[in-house]
Structures are given as structure tokens and as C-alpha cells.
Amino acid sequence: MTAKRANIAKTPYPMLVPAALLFGMFFAYPLLRGIGLSLTDWDGIGTARFVGLDNFLEFFGDRRALRDVSNTVLFALGSAPGLVLAGLALALLIDRPSRFFRAARTVIYLPAIASPLVMGYVWYFLLQPGRGLIARAGRSAFGPSFAFDWLSGDSSALVLLVAVNVWQYAGMTMVIFLAGLQAVPQEMYEAARLDGAGAWTCFRKITLPFLIPSMKVNVVTNIIGSLSVFDVVMGLTEGGPGYATETLSIYIMRKCFGSFTGYSTAVAVVLFLIILVPTAVYLRAVRSSEFER
Amino acid sequence: MKPPHQAAAARGFRFAATAAVCLLYALPFAVLLLLAVSGPAGPSLRLRNFAEAARASRMGRAVFNSALIAVCSVSLLLAAASMAAYVIARFPTRPVRIFFALLLGSMMIPGIVNTVPLYAMLVGLRGINTYWAMIVVCATNALPFAVFLYAGFVKAVPREIEEAATIDGCSPFAAFRRVVFPTLAPVTASVLILNGIGIWNNYGQAVFFLQARDMKTAPLAVSMFFQQYGARWNLVAAAAVIALAPAVLVFLACQASFVKGISAGAVKG
Numbered sequence: 163m164t165a166k167r168a169n170i171a172k173t174p175y176p177m178l179v180p181a182a183l184l185f186g187m188f189f190a191y192p193l194l195r196g197i198g199l200s201l202t203d204w205d206g207i208g209t210a211r212f213v214g215l216d217n218f219l220e221f222f223g224d225r226r227a228l229r230d231v232s233n234t235v236l237f238a239l240g241s242a243p244g245l246v247l248a249g250l251a252l253a254l255l256i257d258r259p260s261r262f263f264r265a266a267r268t269v270i271y272l273p274a275i276a277s278p279l280v281m282g283y284v285w286y287f288l289l290q291p292g293r294g295l296i297a298r299a300g301r302s303a304f305g306p307s308f309a310f311d312w313l314s315g316d317s318s319a320l321v322l323l324v325a326v327n328v329w330q331y332a333g334m335t336m337v338i339f340l341a342g343l344q345a346v347p348q349e350m351y352e353a354a355r356l357d358g359a360g361a362w363t364c365f366r367k368i369t370l371p372f373l374i375p376s377m378k379v380n381v382v383t384n385i386i387g388s389l390s391v392f393d394v395v396m397g398l399t400e401g402g403p404g405y406a407t408e409t410l411s412i413y414i415m416r417k418c419f420g421s422f423t424g425y426s427t428a429v430a431v432v433l434f435l436i437i438l439v440p441t442a443v444y445l446r447a448v449r450s451s452e453f454e455r
Numbered sequence: 456m457k458p459p460h461q462a463a464a465a466r467g468f469r470f471a472a473t474a475a476v477c478l479l480y481a482l483p484f485a486v487l488l489l490l491a492v493s494g495p496a497g498p499s500l501r502l503r504n505f506a507e508a509a510r511a512s513r514m515g516r517a518v519f520n521s522a523l524i525a526v527c528s529v530s531l532l533l534a535a536a537s538m539a540a541y542v543i544a545r546f547p548t549r550p551v552r553i554f555f556a557l558l559l560g561s562m563m564i565p566g567i568v569n570t571v572p573l574y575a576m577l578v579g580l581r582g583i584n585t586y587w588a589m590i591v592v593c594a595t596n597a598l599p600f601a602v603f604l605y606a607g608f609v610k611a612v613p614r615e616i617e618e619a620a621t622i623d624g625c626s627p628f629a630a631f632r633r634v635v636f637p638t639l640a641p642v643t644a645s646v647l648i649l650n651g652i653g654i655w656n657n658y659g660q661a662v663f664f665l666q667a668r669d670m671k672t673a674p675l676a677v678s679m680f681f682q683q684y685g686a687r688w689n690l691v692a693a694a695a696v697i698a699l700a701p702a703v704l705v706f707l708a709c710q711a712s713f714v715k716g717i718s719a720g721a722v723k724g
Contacts, residue, residue, distance in 0.1 A: 172546070172627060173542065173546040173548055173551070174542060174546070174626070174627040174628055174631075175542070176628075177538040177539070177541060177542050177627070177628060177631070178538070178539050178542050178551070178554065180531075180534060180535035180538065180539070181535040181536060181538065181539035181558075181598060181602065182539075182554065184531075184535055184591060184594060184595045184598055185554075185557070185558065185561070185595060185598060185599075187591075188573065188591055188592055188595040189561055189569065189595050189598075190557070190561075191576070192569050192572040192573040192575075192576050193564070193568075193569050193572065195572045195575070195576065196568075196569065196571060196572030199571075199572055199575065204575075206575065206578070252476065255469060255472055255473055255476070256473055258469070262470070262473070263473065265477075266473045266476070266477050267714075268707070268710060269477045269480045269481055270476060270477070270480050271706075271714075272480065272484070272703065272706070273480065273483075275652050275656075275702055275703065275706045275713075276656070276699050276702060276703060277655075277656040277658065277673075277674045277677075277698060277699060277702070278656070278658075279656075279658045279674045279677070279678060280674060280677050280695045280698055280699055281483070283677065283681055283691065283695060284483050284484075284486070284487045284692075284695065285483065287486065287487075287490060287688055287692065288483065288486060293688075295486060329479070329480075333480075334717070337714055337717055337718065338717060338718065340718070341717070341718030341719075344718075382563075386563060386565055387565070389565075390565035390566075390567050390568070392567060392658070392659045393658045393659060393674075396658070396678075397678075411567040411659075414567060414570070414571060415567075415570075415662065415663070418570075418571045418574060418663070423571060423575055426571045427571050427572055430567065430568045430569070430570075430571055430572075431568075433567070433568055434564060434568045437563070437564075437565065437568075438563070441563055
């Protein structure tokens with residue numbers, strides 16, 4: 163009892179103050195205020211008027227907003243599984259202790275530390291329909307009738323965005339899977355092989371179970387990251403053609419700068435829920451499968 | 456056991472596939488570099504593109520802004536996160552545990568959800584187009600993961616060394632600063648590099664909070680340059696190279712601690 167009290171008395175709460183101030187003032191307070199603002203018609207300058215759920219009703223009645231929801235969800239449906247699978251495949255491919263494969267890890271990881279906005283511009287130089295380097299190379303190889311105009315088609319532009327995003331961040335998921343692979347005891351493979359297990363059985367029964375923690379991290383971060391994508395889209399398509407690849411995060415920015423502050427915080431609340439639901443469902447599923455074992 | 460020729464074929468396939476992937480990854484960077492030294496008509500070796508692009512895009516000022524914001528943000532982050540993690544790891548009282556749980560939970564909420572109310576708040580505080588606002592916002596964004604990384608490592612530091620310091624009359628803060636913090640150098644390096652590069656590349660918040668011409672960071676300068684000089688790809692590419700170079704060079708120089716930080720977070724997650 164006395165020992166415990168002494169311990170509490172010693173807790174150096176002042177050391178927590180900088181972190182608590184940052185978190186409280188620049189995360190928690192604006193988050194709560196944002197939920198409040200989402201129920202107003204505030205334009206960012208004048209006084210805010212309480213409008214109840216009007217912003218949300220307007221959102222769900224707006225065709226552009228609903229298209230942005232489907233763009234965002236479709237992008238994530240391609241990008242999140244794409245990143246997890248590409249990262250896993252790359253990790254299995256280069257998990258070899260030699261200079262060549264270590265160098266490959268560096269090269270594959272490189273775009274993940276480069277500005278996604280700037281890399282979006284680089285891909286624009288490659289993929290642009292008329293002047294793009296791929297289109298130009300195609301014309302000089304196959305004649306002037308060659309056309310590469312995926313960036314100007316609605317769904318093909320979205321496909322390109324998914325591909326560029328997977329290209330950019332597969333190195334990140336790969337590095338996390340490589341860390342998970344370090345935990346697999348090599349003796350288990352030898353023992354399994356002596357028992358006559360093939361490569362697929364070894365992968366399923368030994369490798370995959372050891373990758374569950376890194377899988378969890380990768381799935382969650384990529385669900386969140388893909389649903390809130392912003393930079394890559396701004397770099398490559400700016401949401402175009404038209405609004406064909408506009409995502410909710412870009413819509414939020416445009417509405418905020420268009421003086422619809424209250425409305426844009428309502429969109430942010432919707433985006434938050436769109437992210438929360440799959441993340442929570444996945445974490446729940448993982449937890450219950452852990453209990454089963 | 457596989458027959459030897461089959462094993463050699465598998466090895467050959469692994470090398471070939473890895474080489475192909477590397478080509479796919481190196482190609483866009485090679486194209487960017489090539490464009491950056493091209494003339495208006497096609498490939499050449501025009502190094503003056505860099506000078507011209509830097510002048511026209513005001514890249515010097517932007518690089519200075521980015522560097523200042525990254526350095527200040529990361530310093531603030533290192534101090535706040537390491538101290539908080541120390542309290543969390545060593546004094547897990549109920550309020551401390553609740554605070555940690557809130558921090559971890561906040562990692563599920565991406566920046567964009569919070570950016571508009573933050574923008575509204577900073578308009579009121581006259582924080583738009585100031586360094587301090589961008590510095591604290593970037594530090595706050597990076598805080599939860601940094602605390603999480605630090606806390607894991609503090610738990611692995613044996614208590615005995617700081618207990619000895621406390622018996623010698625050190626306060627918990629002094630014990631932390633003189634004894635514990637130095638042993639955390641590897642995490643400090645990871646947090647520094649991971650977040651330094653992340654903040655250098657920040658666009659999602661910068662586009663809201665830094666609108667004045669003199670306040671633009673490197674990604675914003677490239678973006679503005681692209682809007683104005685969009686047709687002159689060689690100059691835009693040169694500006695892009697200048698904006699990318701610091702992050703790429705820091706990453707190549709400090710790769711080991713970079714990868715270590717990410718992996719440590721992953722394995723414990």
C-alpha cells in the first residue's frame with residue numbers, strides 16, 4: 163500500500179505534458195470540433211448556424227459526392243489487396259541473404275520514401291495520352307496510329323491510379339513482410355522437408371502463420387491509407403477526367419476552399435466512418451481467429 | 456529433395472524475376488533524370504535546367520522552408536514522444552494507460568479527416584502561413600507511432616540502470632535524460648529519419664496551411680511550378696529532382712535504421 167502510493171507520487175506527469183498538449187490541442191480538440199461543425203452551415207468566415215443533419219442529407223443527395231464515394235471505395239478495393247499481395251510476393255521473392263537481393267530491396271523501397279505527389283507527376287510524364295513518353299515510344303515503334311489514352315478514360319484512369327499507388331508503396335508492405343519472415347525458424351523448413359512436405363505446404367503451414375502479425379499491420383495500414391488517398395491522385399489526375407477519379411479526400415479539400423467549411427467537415431465524418439467500418443471488422447475477425455487457435 | 460538442375464532453374468527464375476522488378480522500379484527514376492537534363496527538343500545534357508528550374512520555381516526558398524519545418528517538427532516530436540513513452544513504459548497508472556490507448560486509437564484516423572477543423576482553428580489562431588503551425592501539426596501527426604515505437608524500446612531497457620541513478624538522487628526526468636534516453640539512440644535514429652522524410656514530403660496538410668508564396672514547401676513548389684510551366688516538362692522534371700533529392704539521399708545514407716524502425720513497429724504491432 164505505502165509502496166504503491168510512493169510509486170504514484172513519483173509518476174512524473176510533467177514529462178507527459180508536451181505530448182498531451184500536442185495531442186489535445188491539435189488532434190483531439192479539432193476532431194471533436196469537426197463533428198460539431200459538421201452540423202452547421204459555417205462558411206469559414208461568418209457565424210455558424212446549426213442545421214442538424216442537413217449536410218449529410220445534402221451529401222447523400224449529391225451525385226458528385228456519391229461518385230467520389232464509389233471512386234474512393236473502388237480505389238481501395240484495388241489498392242489495399244494489391245499492396246498486400248504485391249508486398250508479400252516481393253518479400254518472398256527477395257528474401258535471400260545476398261548483396262543482389264539487398265540492393266533489390268533498396269530499389270523497390272525507394273519510391274515509398276519519395277514524395278507521392280512528385281512521383282505522380284513523373285507517372286504523368288510517362289502515361290499522358292499525347293505527349294506521354296509511353297505514347298511517344300509506342301508511336302515510334304508501331305507507327306503514328308498507336309494510341310495510349312488510358313489516362314483520359316474514366317475507369318482506366320482509376321485503374322492506372324491503383325497501379326501507380328501499388329507500384330509506389332509495395333516496397334513498404336514488402337519491408338514489413340520481410341521483418342515477419344525473419345521470425346520463421348529455418349529448422350522448421352528442414353524438418354518439414356524431411357517429412358516430405360512440398361513448397362506449397364511449407365508456405366501454408368509454416369510461413370503464413372508466422373506472417374500473421376505483419377499481415378495485420380499491412381492490411382490495416384493499407385485499408386486506412388488507400389481510403390484516404392490524396393497525394394498520388396493530385397499528382398497524376400487531379401481527380402480527372404472531370405470528376406472520374408476524384409476521391410473523398412480531394413472533395414473535402416475543394417469544398418473547404420470553396421467556403422463550404424461545415425459541409426466539408428461532414429464529408430470528413432463520412433470518410434471517417436467509411437474507414438472505421440472495414441478496419442474494425444478486420445481487426446475483429448483477426449482477433450476471433452486468434453482465439454480459435 | 457529437388458534434383459540439382461531444378462534447383463538451379465528456380466534460382467535462375469528468382470534472379471530474373473528480381474531483375475525485372477528492379478527495372479520496373481528504376482525506370483521512372485531514370486526517365487525523370489533523363490527528362491531533367493533534356494532540352495526542349497529532346498535528349499541532351501543540359502545541366503542548366505536545374506538552375507533555371509530552381510530560379511523559376513523559387514525552389515531555394517521552398518527547400519529552406521521544408522528543411523526548417525522538418526528539423527523543428529522532428530526535434531519537437533523526439534522530445535515529446537520519448538518523454539511520454541518513458542512515463543507510459545515505467546509508470547503505467549490508469550490515466551497514463553488511458554492516454555496511451557487514445558494515442559494508439561488515433562492512428563486509425565488519417566490526417567485528412569481532421570484537417571478541415573484544424574484549418575478552421577488555425578485561421579482563428581492566425582496560424583495559416585506560419586512555420587509554427589505546420590511544425591506542431593506535423594509533430595502531432597507523427598506522435599502516436601513515435602510514442603508506440605519508443606514505448607516498446609523503453610520496456611526493453613533494464614530498470615536497474617535508472618534505479619541506480621534514482622538512488623544517487625536523480626529525479627525521474629534526470630534519470631531519463633542522462634541514463635535512458637542515450638540507450639534509445641537506435642529508435643531515435645529511426646523516428647528521426649522516418650518522420651524527417653515524411654514531413655519533407657508532406658503535401659496533404661501543407662496545401663491547406665501554407666498558401667503564401669514565400670511559405671511553400673518543396674512539394675508545393677513543384678506543384679505550383681507544374682501548374683505554371685506544365686508544358687516545359689524538362690524544367691518541371693529538374694524541379695522535381697531537386698525536391699526529391701534530399702529525401703532520397705538521406706534514405707540511401709541511413710537505410711539501416713530506417714528499415715529497422717519500420718520492422719520494429721511491424722513485428723510488435
